[in-house]
Amino acid sequence: MTEALLDVEKLNTWFYTRKGIVKSVRDVSFDLRRGEVLGIVGESGSGKSVTGMSIMGQIDEPGRIVSGSIKLAGEELTTLSFTQMRHYRGKRIAMVFQNPLMTLNPVMRIRDQMFEAIGEHENVARKEIHRRCVDALSAVGIPSPEERLNAYPHELSGGMRQRVVIATALLLGPDMIIADEPTTALDVTIQAQIIYQIRRQIDQRGLGMIWISHDLSTLSELADRIMVMYAGATMEIGTTEEIIGLARHPYTRRLLESVPSRNKPGEKLQQIPGNMPSLLSLGQGCPFASRCERATAICNETVAPTQLSDTHRIWCNHPFED
Amino acid sequence: MQQTILEVQDLSRSFRSGRDPLRRLADWLSGIEPPVVRAVENVTLSISPGETLGVVGESGCGKSTLARMIAGILPISSGRMRFRGEPYESLLSRKRDALKIQMVFQDPLSSLNPRLKVRDIIGEAAVVHGIVPRSKIRDYVADLLARVGLPPEAAGRYPHQFSGGQRQRVGIARALAVNPEILICDEAVAALDVSVQAQVINLFMDIKRDRGLTMVFISHDLGVIRHLCDRVAVMYLGRVVELAKTEDLFAAPTHPYTRMLLEGMPRISLKRREFLPIQGEIPSPLAPPSGCHFHPRCPIATQQCRQVRPELREMAPGHVHRCLNAVAS
Numbered sequence: 001m002t003e004a005l006l007d008v009e010k011l012n013t014w015f016y017t018r019k020g021i022v023k024s025v026r027d028v029s030f031d032l033r034r035g036e037v038l039g040i041v042g043e044s045g046s047g048k049s050v051t052g053m054s055i056m057g058q059i060d061e062p063g064r065i066v067s068g069s070i071k072l073a074g075e076e077l078t079t080l081s082f083t084q085m086r087h088y089r090g091k092r093i094a095m096v097f098q099n100p101l102m103t104l105n106p107v108m109r110i111r112d113q114m115f116e117a118i119g120e121h122e123n124v125a126r127k128e129i130h131r132r133c134v135d136a137l138s139a140v141g142i143p144s145p146e147e148r149l150n151a152y153p154h155e156l157s158g159g160m161r162q163r164v165v166i167a168t169a170l171l172l173g174p175d176m177i178i179a180d181e182p183t184t185a186l187d188v189t190i191q192a193q194i195i196y197q198i199r200r201q202i203d204q205r206g207l208g209m210i211w212i213s214h215d216l217s218t219l220s221e222l223a224d225r226i227m228v229m230y231a232g233a234t235m236e237i238g239t240t241e242e243i244i245g246l247a248r249h250p251y252t253r254r255l256l257e258s259v260p261s262r263n264k265p266g267e268k269l270q271q272i273p274g275n276m277p278s279l280l281s282l283g284q285g286c287p288f289a290s291r292c293e294r295a296t297a298i299c300n301e302t303v304a305p306t307q308l309s310d311t312h313r314i315w316c317n318h319p320f321e322d
Numbered sequence: 323m324q325q326t327i328l329e330v331q332d333l334s335r336s337f338r339s340g341r342d343p344l345r346r347l348a349d350w351l352s353g354i355e356p357p358v359v360r361a362v363e364n365v366t367l368s369i370s371p372g373e374t375l376g377v378v379g380e381s382g383c384g385k386s387t388l389a390r391m392i393a394g395i396l397p398i399s400s401g402r403m404r405f406r407g408e409p410y411e412s413l414l415s416r417k418r419d420a421l422k423i424q425m426v427f428q429d430p431l432s433s434l435n436p437r438l439k440v441r442d443i444i445g446e447a448a449v450v451h452g453i454v455p456r457s458k459i460r461d462y463v464a465d466l467l468a469r470v471g472l473p474p475e476a477a478g479r480y481p482h483q484f485s486g487g488q489r490q491r492v493g494i495a496r497a498l499a500v501n502p503e504i505l506i507c508d509e510a511v512a513a514l515d516v517s518v519q520a521q522v523i524n525l526f527m528d529i530k531r532d533r534g535l536t537m538v539f540i541s542h543d544l545g546v547i548r549h550l551c552d553r554v555a556v557m558y559l560g561r562v563v564e565l566a567k568t569e570d571l572f573a574a575p576t577h578p579y580t581r582m583l584l585e586g587m588p589r590i591s592l593k594r595r596e597f598l599p600i601q602g603e604i605p606s607p608l609a610p611p612s613g614c615h616f617h618p619r620c621p622i623a624t625q626q627c628r629q630v631r632p633e634l635r636e637m638a639p640g641h642v643h644r645c646l647n648a649v650a651s
């Protein structure tokens with residue numbers, strides 16, 4: 001087995017608000033290898049984005065990483081100072097967000113934004129920078145990249161903008177990329193193009209990638225492994241085959257069943273009754289217990305992980321048997 | 323001929339850019355035609371009572387513009403619409419009858435008045451138009467809330483006190499309060515989480531069954547459209563390119579654009595996608611391609627497609643498309 005590129009152990013990220021402590025991420029552990037796409041799926045408030053931000057070292061007041069470790073190629077990230085972390089961001093770990101218009105500076109040409117990203121970390125000649133920018137843009141499928149370098153963000157379509165953001169992320173040759181809902185705002189045909197190009201880059205460059213999404217269908221086509229999160233905790237993690245085909249956790253099953261294309265057209269969709277519990281008042285037990293049809297008294301008190309295979313792990317007291 | 327509740331004929335809407343009067347004067351003096359976006363171009367549809375028509379397409383295809391025109395909240399540029407045989411103009415001039423067409427929007431927070439309690443949001447129109455007397459409004463609203471799956475206490479709260487899915491239910495209850503006959507939903511479930519989306523889709527199915535409501539369901543999500551709709555219209559750059567019964571469209575799409583959309587649709591599958599996705603993007607609506615709008619991205623385009631604008635042709639009964647070269651698959 002190849003060594004893990006990223007190793008997250010028992011991560012806890014909490015927010016100390018006036019109303020109480022919001023435990024957004026609780027005891028989350030996973031690893032990521034080179035050339036692998038790990039999908040993190042969950043609904044709003046599941047803690048998937050906070051997990052990504054924690055790895056990037058971008059948790060701001062009133063939040064902080066309370067405990068746990070995040071290791072990138074063996075190096076601990078949680079104890080780095082802000083200045084030390086700056087050298088990692090962009091250079092070792094890059095991040096892509098949902099809305100490219102908020103990532104890109106509206107009053108700077110694409111060229112200057114990409115140049116700035118390199119200039120921040122490396123001392124190379126302008127000519128070399130230019131060549132690398134053009135290469136990165138064509139790698140993500142941008143036609144006539146030379147011209148696009150002179151454009152402002154508003155002159156590009158949504159899909160093109162997101163490609164520019166991804167190209168910028170690739171620019172410094174990072175070890176891994178964290179993408180938070182990167183194609184959610186895009187049309188299906190554009191989404192398909194971008195996913196295709198990203199997968200190629202991952203395979204060619206041996207990058208690690210964490211792809212955060214609420215959409216199981218997209219993840220099933222792209223990810224090698226999937227982690228399912230709910231109310232700040234991991235419910236189930238496994239290879240894409242194990243999660244899509246052999247899900248054992250009641251929440252994963254319910255999530256899969258509520259996707260329209262998995263139901264017969266015209267028939268009522270399987271729905272999960274109730275709402276997600278408040279993250280302020282979570283006990284020790286399984287957060288899904290209040291909505292779970294298999295839950296018993298013990299589920300409100302404790303839940304232990306079960307290892308089903310080398311790759312497949314669930315946190316449930318009463319998993320499905322097959 | 324089947325009875326129809328809504329007839330749309332040759333409906334078009336253009337938008338002129340450059341509202342700046344100086345700019346317009348300069349353009350006029352120099353004889354430049356200001357650019358025009360034809361957001362919706364010659365759309366013809368008819369909807370039977372109780373039917374759900376889906377309109378699907380990517381951003382900029384004109385589906386929301388079409389929805390707003392049908393809802394009567396956006397003036398049309400040309401064309402005709404009839405509601406139960408009556409021209410829209412005379413329908414909309416009678417305020418009470420105009421209520422028969424209601425709309426549910428994508429973002430409930432921006433379509434619900436933040437300073438009104440839910441009771442007033444839902445009940446106001448019904449009281450003003452004399453559908454229920456003010457004295458009975460409490461029960462009326464409680465009844466509507468129950469129908470959309472909200473507790474009666476919800477009536478005393480404000481929109482910001484609800485979750486996204488609950489707010490969308492309030493938006494639906496408000497639309498239902500005036501007993502509409504047609505409900506137009508513009509991306510009504512797009513902003514919701516998967517499990518909440520399933521709840522709201524089920525609510526729409528209940529409403530449809532209980533009230534026999536006619537619905538126009540606008541969405542970019544083919545999975546949702548397939549689940550809810552009886553017939554589907556596919557739009558591309560302002561034109562309807564294919565229209566068919568849902569099962570026919572998904573089983574045997576004929577227009578190359580529809581095929582492309584269906585192929586690009588993310589599915590839950592265990593196979594990693596091996597296809598090469600369709601290249602190119604939607605061209606600018608300010609300068610749409612000549613002839614068939616889709617020809618620059620189309621795998622089967624010919625010289626003719628560049629010049630001739632294809633008309634809607636019937637492939638099979640009830641299955642029309644706008645393509646010169648397509649054959650049934």
